[in-house]
Amino acid sequence: GSGGFRKRKHDNFPHGQRREEKENVNPSSPLMTSFKSFQLELDSRHDKYERLVKLSRDITIESKRTIFLLHRFTSAPNGEEILNESEVKLDAVRRKIKQVAQELIGEDMYQFHRAISPGLQEYVEAVSFQYFIKTRSLISVEEINKQLIFTAEDREETTNKTSDSHEKQPHTWSLKVTPVDYLLGVADLTGELMRLCISSVGNGDIDTPFELSQFLRQIYDGFTFIGNTGPYEVSKKLYTLKQSLAKVENACYTLKVRGSEIPKHMLADVFSTKTELIDQDEGLP
Amino acid sequence: MSVSDMFAALQGALGQDQDIREEIRKVVQALEQTAREMLTLLQGVHQGPGFQHIPKKCQKAREHFSTVRTQMESLKTKFPADQYYRFHEHWRFVLQRLVFLAAFVVYLESETLVTREAVAEILGIEADRERGFHLDIEDYLSGVLTLASELARLAVNSVTAGDYSRPLRISAFINELDSGFRLLNLKNDSLRKRYDGLKYDVKKIEEVVYDLSIRGLNKEATAGAGGEK
Numbered sequence: 001g002s003g004g005f006r007k008r009k010h011d012n013f014p015h016g017q018r019r020e021e022k023e024n025v026n027p028s029s030p031l032m033t034s035f036k037s038f039q040l041e042l043d044s045r046h047d048k049y050e051r052l053v054k055l056s057r058d059i060t061i062e063s064k065r066t067i068f069l070l071h072r073f074t075s076a077p078n079g080e081e082i083l084n085e086s087e088v089k090l091d092a093v094r095r096k097i098k099q100v101a102q103e104l105i106g107e108d109m110y111q112f113h114r115a116i117s118p119g120l121q122e123y124v125e126a127v128s129f130q131y132f133i134k135t136r137s138l139i140s141v142e143e144i145n146k147q148l149i150f151t152a153e154d155r156e157e158t159t160n161k162t163s164d165s166h167e168k169q170p171h172t173w174s175l176k177v178t179p180v181d182y183l184l185g186v187a188d189l190t191g192e193l194m195r196l197c198i199s200s201v202g203n204g205d206i207d208t209p210f211e212l213s214q215f216l217r218q219i220y221d222g223f224t225f226i227g228n229t230g231p232y233e234v235s236k237k238l239y240t241l242k243q244s245l246a247k248v249e250n251a252c253y254t255l256k257v258r259g260s261e262i263p264k265h266m267l268a269d270v271f272s273t274k275t276e277l278i279d280q281d282e283g284l285p
Numbered sequence: 286m287s288v289s290d291m292f293a294a295l296q297g298a299l300g301q302d303q304d305i306r307e308e309i310r311k312v313v314q315a316l317e318q319t320a321r322e323m324l325t326l327l328q329g330v331h332q333g334p335g336f337q338h339i340p341k342k343c344q345k346a347r348e349h350f351s352t353v354r355t356q357m358e359s360l361k362t363k364f365p366a367d368q369y370y371r372f373h374e375h376w377r378f379v380l381q382r383l384v385f386l387a388a389f390v391v392y393l394e395s396e397t398l399v400t401r402e403a404v405a406e407i408l409g410i411e412a413d414r415e416r417g418f419h420l421d422i423e424d425y426l427s428g429v430l431t432l433a434s435e436l437a438r439l440a441v442n443s444v445t446a447g448d449y450s451r452p453l454r455i456s457a458f459i460n461e462l463d464s465g466f467r468l469l470n471l472k473n474d475s476l477r478k479r480y481d482g483l484k485y486d487v488k489k490i491e492e493v494v495y496d497l498s499i500r501g502l503n504k505e506a507t508a509g510a511g512g513e514k
Contacts, residue, residue: 025460025461025464029461030400031398031461031462031465032461032464032465032468034400034401034465035465035466035468035469036468038422038426038468038469039468039469039470041422042422042423042469042470042471043470045422046470046472108367108368108369108370108371108414109370110368110369110370110371110373111369111370111373113370113371137288138288138291140286140291141291141295179295179298179299180299182295183295215288218287218288218289219288221288221289221292222288222289222291222292222295223292225289225292225293225296226292226295226296226299229296229299229300229303230299
């Protein structure tokens with residue numbers, strides 16, 4: 001049958017000729033020369049991408065730690081200290097972002113956007129959380145970008161990394177957080193604010209939840225205003241945002257209703273049971 | 286600035302973005318139309334009588350490329366020049382298709398691989414990112430891989446049409462292409478997937494060459510063609 005034929009065909013294949021043909025490929029033909037240059041180009045592009053992914057991961061981790069630190073703010077008496085510490089941490093994150101900006105000198109940022117986007121979103125989340133704790137308002141995307149303009153003053157890093165290839169570049173770099181990264185970061189922020197709300201009740205703070213519900217409602221209204229103008233990821237976050245808002249609103253409701261009946265010192269107990277419930281169905285780490 | 290003002294500003298930015306994408310989509314649709322027409326035209330070479338008309342078909346295809354160039358010109362005006370990769374996805378597919386068409390025409394004319402610079406010139410774009418709307422290297426390579434599978438098909442059909450020398454030349458060409466691609470370290474992305482298909486094209490052509498050689502048809506062909514080997 002045809003199977004046997006195929007097999008025979010394979011056995012009879014003139015291997016000698018085949019090998020000869022492969023050797024016939026002249027390693028210095030125009031085609032091979034151009035493919036060698038393609039190899040260089042692709043390799044350097046992939047290397048850069050990998051470096052950016054690594055930086056992005058570092059940025060994510062440091063930003064997450066900053067957020068954890070800031071959650072301690074409400075419960076601790078030494079608020080000033082924690083804020084200062086978070087500022088130090090965020091400065092470290094910004095130094096990483098500076099490295100990202102240096103990698104992107106002369107490149108089209110969007111070519112590597114997928115590598116750095118997760119880190120930038122996490123940074124937006126951390127920075128806006130800190131800003132909220134300090135000022136009780138939402139940081140604007142312009143404000144964030146203002147902090148991401150770097151100059152070559154601190155030489156220790158710039159010399160070893162960029163001197164070889166970018167010697168004559170202007171000595172300021174900037175990185176712009178795109179509107180979409182900003183929106184996704186802010187959407188994540190609302191989750192943190194929800195946690196902040198619940199834990200502040202636990203600490204017997206009755207005012208913060210109401211303030212937060214007001215603030216979250218503004219953000220929610222903002223997101224509904226954008227609606228489906230934005231990309232798919234933004235609309236996906238809208239669902240989680242709605243859940244966070246509902247939790248905060250319910251918390252406020254309970255405070256209002258029960259608060260008039262229960263003595264203040266017992267409120268925390270009422271809420272701690274409530275908190276467990278919320279944590280359970282959220283399933284967050 | 287209040288929260289609602291901020292979101293209004295963001296919405297404005299996103300809305301503008303959508304308008305740009307809409308504009309790009311329109312031009313890309315026109316490009317796709319042109320590419321389809323060219324493809325139909327060039328598919329003619331696979332049919333028996335088509336082999337005699339290859340130069341004429343190439344000629345006609347070249348005329349289509351001038352339409353492509355004007356369409357590219359209009360595409361360039363639809364978005365800020367430094368945001369190529371922001372909208373890259375929209376024209377990526379059609380650009381790869383056009384690279385293939387250009388490479389096919391050039392192969393049929395001269396039996397060589399079109400260079401990246403030459404494709405860029407045929408399409409009326411730049412080979413270098415610094416100079417404006419350019420041809421991304423991965424798109425170029427993808428287009429070249431499409432050429433390989435088209436040539437595998439051409440090898441089969443040229444035997445059917447009685448042209449026994451062409452498969453040998455295609456075989457040499459594909460082998461060189463294969464060695465070229467082997468130099469690249471590809472990531473696990475779409476280009477890599479396309480490249481994985483190349484070995485089947487190589488195999489197919491080798492089978493055709495084999496079929497010809499056991500029947501002594503290749504000797505006849507080379508003798509007829511003036512002893513190329």
